[in-house]
Amino acid sequence: MSSSDDPYTHWTALSDDELTVDNVEEILRALEDDLWVAAACVDRLVDDVAVQRSLLQLGVERTESVVESGNKSLTFSKILVEEALNASDDGQADADSSVDAEVKTRRDALASHFRDAPVDAQLCQMRGILLDRLDRLNTFVELCKELPVATNEDELDDEWEDDPWADGTPDTSSTKPPRGSPVDSPVPLSIFLVDDLLDISRIFAAHEYYPALHILLSRHTSSLWAYRFTILDRIPDHAHPSEYRDLLPGCDASTDMEAQFTGQNWRQETDWAESVDLLTSTEVITWYKQRVDRVISSTGMVDIALALIQHGASQGVPDLDELGEELSLLARLVYDVPHSSDAAEEDDWTLARWHSMDPASIVKAYLSHSTPDTIAKDISRLVMPYLFVLESRAERAGQPDPDLPNRLLYDYILTAPLSISAAIFEASKPTLLPAQRLVRDDEVLAKLALACLYGSNSKTEWSTMSRIFECLPAWDINRDDEDQADEADSTLVSLGAFVVPSTARPHCTAPDLLLFFNPLPLASLSRALDILDVHLESGEIFARWNVAAPLQWFLRSSHDAAEQRAWANRMARRAGGPGEELTRREDWEWLLDDMLKLCSISETGLKSAFGLLSNDEVIRIFFAGLLSSGRFNIAKDMLRSANQKLSLSSDAVEDICLAASREFYDNASSGNYKFGDMKLAYECLDVPPPSDKLSSEKEFIEATSRLSSFNIISRPGIPISPIEIRLTKDRLSLISRVLSSNADAYKHTQVILDLLYKLGFRNNVAAEAKTLAMLADTALQAEDFARAYEASERMIHTVLHLRSAAPLGVEEPMVQEASNVCWVACFQLGRQPEFPDVRKKLLLLGRALELCPADKLHDVLNAWRRLEKEDLERRREELAGYATKAPRKRVSSPDKQLSSLGMRLHDLHMPSSPLVNAEDAAALASRTFNRMASNFPFSVGARSRSTFSREDESGGRGEGGVGFDGDVVSAQASRVLQKGIGWLLGADDDS
Structure with missing residues (x-):
């Protein structure tokens, strides 16, 4: 026989794909070697069901011989056991161990048989493999009826690609239906027969092939049931439990254990090693809870977790009701609560987060995305079921709390935005049926509304607040007027004191206020609503004029006139707000009407926001606010209007205008009265009829504008401001600063005097004399002796005119002050x-002699005699020169002039004692000028040192200036002035 005719060689030459049922029957069945045929059947794994079944059946047939031989050995061993038992003395005792003896004998017999017949041992092993594969083949055929149909586009799962049985090349047959399969299968038969059933089951679970998975567990219970929870864990968390409910564990209430799964194994008898342990009910509960936690945390699908718990409860698993209740409530929060399109992380709910929240937080979460249009419905369908669950749980726990639902609802209302609270109050109106109302108690409704409104800091939601007020009940309570007044007053006082901020409570919140309103009786509660009505009306008026205040302000200010006055000023000055200034008279009249309404008394006898202010005071505040806006034409029209809304006296109008003008003045950044606030300050004085006070104020503004034009410096680089000018106590010092800071200012005598008059010194001769003295001194320092003399001459005329007008024998303080200034200036x-x-100098010294005090005459006279002596010498020289050139004329002798002066001194009753020496004169001059310096409100600047006299070199005026500013003189200036006056009085003449 050739090799090609050898059936063994022919069989082995056939590939798996070439095998057919005919090949098995014609080639393999014809072989007589049972061991070889059985091995050939075990060796071949094909994807064709018919071919694989023929191979397995043939292999089982060829192993039948080992069953027969094995049975013979077992029969012989059984006979030996029976004989041993019959020969025993105590058959009853040995009967208990007969089973163990039988088992041991069977094992020994089979072991002995297989040692003596190794071929039978191999056939026995292969028979077990063939039978198991035949069971899997039958399962595979049943699976193919349940698995989804494979298409050419389907690809093998990655887990199958890692199969250790693969030969490393892509198995293209797996994408095609197995030949002869009753239905196409995604799992190749060749793999299914040898792969681990647990791995196959897990893959089916992951792909949600639940019917196929159920077949596997039913047909191979002994192999897979011990791993049931491992397989269940591979089912995707998002899968709905109803799809695999037959695979979920249940509990047997009679045994308090897991319910036994009834399988349908292909072989009825199972070995003892194939039995599995059942879980306790507690362990089953734990598995369900763990599964729920994993489903929610990984997918967030609360509905899947809820369905899982519901199915577990239906299978008799105990203690899942409360968890199911929690999941039902959480499912409402996740699926029924409206969410925004851009849901944030806080909307990612887990069971752990749910358990960590307190009931109040859960209520807020239910209503976190509610709107005023949906809040009432959301409370009914979401919050109320949750609150009822809490109440029932408290009852089951033996701690009933029937007020719990209301308390949580009220707490939410108190902390919700006003727009949300308003919608809740509208759903609780007393006009609705009780079953339709969210808050059914009228008194509670009123207390909640009062707490919400007075606890809010809102300044804009007045229409919302009015909506809330319109939802409140109205009680008909009969009380006399006196009782009403007393009750209203006490209620206001207590409310105002309660809302005052403190360190312990910086702001009084709505829950705090509810504690206050809760104990109020019905009468006080009704009165509180009347107060609220007045406050809401006042708040709307405030908001209309852009000076809105929270409702708590009305409580705090109800007994504080200063606070009411401050707010009235704010209202009068800020009406309209930025960019909305009132430009029409009608608007200002409307504002005045509202302000007067706020100081009136309501129909219920309650005072309004400005109830502590009189009408006259409110009108004054309004008029001041009108002036502060700069609308002076409107102010004039209203003052002259026939309806007399501004019922103010002329003096009051003048005072208010002066105050407004000074306010503009003080706020002005520039002193120029042609623009800005200074212009407003000037024009404001034209509103009332003219008067001396108004004219004086206008002149002061003009003086301020003139001072600003001289560029007086307040600090280095900073011009003097109007407010600094007004606050200057000694305004004559401003004249001095003008003269010292402007080199040519002294040349404009009339300008400086006009400035003096407008600074408030009109008809003040002493101030005019001081100003002329400053002009003369400034001109002297500039060595402009002509203007210095003109100023001195005008000063002398002014002082002499003042002295002549004074009563005879009476020397008024102003006359004395002017005289002192004049004689010192003339002496200088x-x-x-x-x-x-010299002639003018003699005249000046003569005026100094005329005006100076008696105790200074000898000082001035000494200087006059010295000057006259010098003049006589000069004249003699001139006369001598003239005598040689011209005819001689008669002149008065110096002795005659001295005689004239002596007569004058005699008339002044000057003692004829000799003049003091130079040293005494210097000391006297120092004392004299120290006293006179206080009357010089000006400063002396530096003078030119182009020429110096002998007296300058010996300690005269020098280059330092002398300054006087009211009663305050610096030490340095004092020393300089003392030295200067000593020189002026001739203290160094003899030195």
């Missing part, structure tokens, strides 16, 4: 060596 200029006009 007349004593000046650089002044060349």
Whole structure:
């Protein structure tokens, strides 16, 4: 026989794909070697069901011989056991161990048989493999009826690609239906026969092939049931439990254990090693809870978790009701609560997060996305079921709390935005049926509304607040007027004191206020609503004029006139708000009407927001606010209007205008009265009829504008401000600063005097004399002796005119002050060596003699005699020169002039004692000028040092200036002035 005719070689030459049922029957069945045929059947794994079944059946047939031989050995062993038992003395005792003896004998017999017949041992092993594969083949055929139909586009699962049985090349047959399969299968038969059933089951679970998975567990219960929870864990968390409910565990109430799964194994008898342990009910409950936690945390699908618990409860698993209740409530929160399109992380709910929240937080979560349009419905369908569950749980726990639902609902209302609270109050109106109302108690409704409104800091939601007020009940309570007044007053006082901020409670919240309103009786509660009505009306008026205040302000200010006055000023000045200034008279009249309404008394006898202010005071505040807006034409029209809304006296109008003008003045950044606030300050004075006070104020504004034009410096680089000018106590110092900071200012005598008059010194001769003295001194420092003399001459005329007008024998303080200034100024200029006009100097010294005090005459006279002596010498020289050139004329002798002066001194009753020496004169001059310096409100600047006299070199005026500013003189200035006056009085003449 050739090799090609050898059936063994022919069989082995056939590939798996070439095998057919005919090949098995014609080639393999014809072989007589049972061991070889059985091995050939075990060796072949094909995907064709018919071919694989023929191979397995043939292999089982060829192993039948081992069953027969094995049975013979077992029969012989059974006979030996029976004989041993019959020969025993105590058959009854040995009967208990007969089973164990039989088992041991069977094992020994089979072991002995297989040692003696190794071929039978191999056939026995292969028979077990063939039978198991035949069971799997039958299962596979049943699975193919349940598995989804495979298409050419389906690909093998990645887990199958890692199969250790694969030969490393892609199995293209897996994408095609197995030949001869009753229905196409995604699992190749060749793999299904040898792969681990647990792995196959897990893959079916992952792909949600639940019918196929159920077949596997039923047909191979002994192999797979011990791993049932491992297989269930591979089912996707998002899968609905109803799809695999037959696979879920249940409990047997009679045994308090897991219910036994009834399988349908292909072989009825199972070995003892194939039995599995059942879980206790507690362990089953734990598995369900763990599964729920994993489903929610991984997918967030609360409905799937709820369905899982519901199915577990239906299978008799105990203690799942409360968890199911929790999941039902959580499912409402997840699926029924409206969410925004851009849901944030806080909407990612888990069971752990749910358990960590307190009931109040859960209520807020239910209503977190509710709107005023949906809040009432959301409370009914979401919050109320949750609150009822809490109440029932408290009852089951033996701690009933029937007020719990209301308390949680009220807490939410108190902390919700006003728009949400308003919608809740509208759903609780007393006009609705009780079953339709969210808050059914009228008194509670009123207390909640009062707490919400007075606890809110809102300044804009007045229409919402009015909506809330319209939802409140109205009680008909009969009380006399006196009782009403007393009750209203006490209620206001207590409310105002309660809302005052403190360190312990910086702001009084709505829950705090509810504690206050809760104990109020019905009468006080009704009165509180009347107060609320007045406050809401006042709040709307405030908001209309852009000076809105929270409702708590009305409580705090109800007994605080200062606070009411401050708010009235704010209302009058801020009406309209930025960019909305009132430009029409009608608007201002409307504002005045509202302000007067706020200081009136309501129909219920309650005072309004400005109830502590009189009508006259409110009108004054309004008029001041009108002026502060700069609408002076409107102010004039309203003052002259026939309806007399501004019922103010002329004096009151003048005072208010002056105050408004000064306010503009103080706020002005520039002193120029042609623009800005200073212009408003000036024009404001034209509103009332003219008067001396108004004219004086206008002149002061003009003086301020003139001072600003002189560029007086307040601090280095900073011009003097109007407010600094007004706050200057000694305004004459401003004249001094003008003269010292402007080199040519002294040349404009009339301008400086006009400035003096407008600064408030009109008809003040002493101030005019001081100003002329400053002009003269400034001109002297500039060595402009002509203007210095003109100023001195005008000063002398002014003082002499004042003295002549004074009563005879009475020397008024102003006259004395002017005289003192005048004689010192005349003495300074007349004593000046650089002044060349001796005649004028003599005249000045003569005026100094006329005006100075009696105890200073000898000082001035000494200077006058010295000057006259110098003049006589000069004249003699001139006369001598003239005598040689011209005819001689008669002149008065110096002795005659001295005689004239002596007569004048005699008339002044001056003692004829000799003049004091130079040293005494200097000391006297120092004391004299120290006293006189206080009357010089000006400062002396530096003078030119182009020429110096002998007296300058010996300690005269020098280059330092002398300054006087009211009663305050610096030490340095004092020393300089003392030295200067000593020189002026001739203290160094003899030195």
